[in-house]
Amino acid sequence: MTADEKRAQEETLRRVRASLARRYRSERRFRLFGLSSALLGLAFVAFLFVTIIGNGYTAFWQTQFKLDIYFDPAVIDPDGQADPQQLASANYRALIRDALQSELPDVSGRREMRELNRLISAGAEFDLRDEVVANVALIGSTRELWITADDEVDMLVKGHVERDEQGGARRLSDSQLRWIDALAADGRVEQRFNVNFFTRGDSRDPEQAGIAGAAKGSLFALLVTLVIAFPLGIAAAVYLEEFAPRNRWIDLVEVNINNLAAVPSIVFGLLGLSVFLNFFGLPRSAPLVGGLVLSLMTLPTIIIASRAAIKSVPPSVREAALGLGASQVQTVLHHVVPLAMPGMLTGAIIGMARALGESAPLLMIGMVAFIVEVPQSITDPATALPVQVFLWADSPERAFVERTSAATMVLLAFLLAMNAVAIWLRNKFERRW
């Protein structure tokens, strides 16, 4: 080897080493970049959950006052007849006011009385009424009862509103603060489990608002969706996989299904508005229409998942059935469909989970109305859980932020549960052929 060659070789080696270092650096950089974007995704999930849970967990408790309510016969039942109509229209607010006043004897004057009154939820008197109507024997007795506090009090006790904040955020006066402190010192202020949140419909008062109406609306809509979309989806998938001839028409159907799966959901809402509401004259705001729209929307998802499930059933099963003399329909209905059922169910549950979280099409068909009653049938006006989140998120009261987060938590819990069931089904029944 001549000196020239040697030098050339060393030069090459030197260059390669130098470039190797650079290349490895860029390799590490690239890898880090990939890892950090994956972690960024995780961080978003964590951030989202932390914000929502951090904002919302307190909504499961509600501040209440322990008051000794004297069911004064002179106020609620002057004739002593316990006439239901009389009982229903009596002035229960007065009972609460009297009880409060006996706790805070220094309150005087009309203005202070009004302020005192405002500590108590506007709906508390109806709770008392219901109790009396249900149990007439209460009249004339004194009971220690938990009375729901107003949402401003609730926010203060939970620490969402600062005490020393003046004007803006704190809407309670100094004397109201003093009374709350006095009651608290007496052990009469406590945060108790918020039953209203799970049993009531919507309300303008945050402390009276609940998700029961919305949850039931969602349930009805999902039932309609399940009844329509699941059989139709399976039937369509079975036809496309097992019976359909290969021709242009079937190609068109397939392109169509894939495409429908990617159409924006709000367009389905427009369809529902103009076809179901305006053309067929179905009732507005009803879970029935919501379910119809959602089933059209989830149908492609279910069809695609069911086709995949049918495809995974090996041909040998079909051949064996056909070989034993079963007709084509018998082969499919008795053998292929039962074997593909777990996969189809998984697809259906995932489709239903999507439908549960969907709100845009429901806005179009009027499921955004303010509805207090809990719906009793699929034609009653109702909202749905995600729409309730949307409605509450628009409300200005501070207490609704907490309740919106809590409703979101309930919604997410349902979704996670449904997805968990789908995964469990897949793992339990998945077969490798």
Added chain:
Amino acid sequence: MAVASFVLGRRRSIATVGGYSSIRSLHSLPKYYGYYAAIWCGLPGLLLVAAWLSLSDSVITGRVVASLPEALRGSSDAQLGLLVNDIKNLAAGQFVNPNRAVELGAAAELYNSLQASARWILSGLIVALGLAGFLYSATRLQPDFRARNKVETVIKAALVVASTIAIFTTVGILLSVLFEALRFFQKISFTEFLFGLTWSPQTALRADQVGSSGAFGAIPLFAGTLLISGIAMFVALPIGLMTAVYLTEYASPRIRAVIKPVLEILAGIPTVVYGFFAALTVAPLLRDLGTSLGLEVASESALGAGLVMGVMIIPFVSSLTDDVINAVPQAMRDGSYALGATKSETVKRVILPAALPGIVGGALLAVSRAIGETMIVVMAAGLAANLTVNPLQAVTTVTVQIVTLLVGDQEFDSAKTLAAFALGLVLFVVTLILNVFALHVVRKYREQYE
């Protein structure tokens, strides 16, 4: 009834061949004769009910309206609609304005009686049809009758019908949106809608109102939609792509098993939750950040909505790209490694170019998602139609306007509500083109490596 005819049909089929002992001389299993009878008994009735329910209400309403005195009937469509609502409420025994109630009492009674007789006629018809169907099928239940084949034909027909629902849905969407949009374009010219620069859909209630003539130029909406979708893609595309690359090429199976499900959770979160998150957390955060940097950030800035929408699309992009990258044959990687390339060089020079068509297809699908996304922008983007490219200002989008125009009670024929359908048509057509093209690209790409 259908159940009864199933039992009867089955029994009859057995009886025709003389009991269980000679059951083998039947062409099909006895239950198929039962199904046959049940189908004849139940199916015509069901079809009748479906047709009846969809038509009877409008027919009855028409009759009731026709019976109204001339003075009431002469009002406009919208007033007539209110009137019909009142009549229905009255008929259902709900509270109606007492003055109205007197006028409409007769109509409500007529409505009730028509409904009742309709119900009787319907049930009578169903029973008659069922009986006729059963009797007809009973005459045909002979031992050599091919009941199974008939039943299977019906099943197949049902399957075919189910598979065409998707077509009907598409046609339904297209027709309903197109129809209303055409009515809109009769009022507002097509070019003004597509190329107009101002959007203020308030139409005057009275002729003398100021500044509410209504302008329906959709360019600001398109620009706003593009701006927000652009921000979203700017966030989602690099992060989603790099996540997919990391998960397919670098991550160990254990890390993959953690990150993938978490990303799927991100994909399964309802968009309304993202919207709430954007409005509650991200927007104030951005505003504070802007103030501390001396920038004016609108509380409903395009940036906030775009960022959150980007987060929403990340898992969508990453799972699509994941599939695409997995479809690149291992031989191409091996070839690259054999030439001494590092992993990142293989990814950049071999895998990504090979996967590019698929990635582009996935990105187009993601764009179509972003354009059609509704809840995030409704909750976090503004209503003011500003024509701007500044992401710190509030802009509005096509979907936001559809929602604001259609939520709430309006008369259905106003240019305002019809404009929503015109926007819907644009949205549908644009996403349709994107989807068809993207799906075509992805499909072609898959075929290339299979």
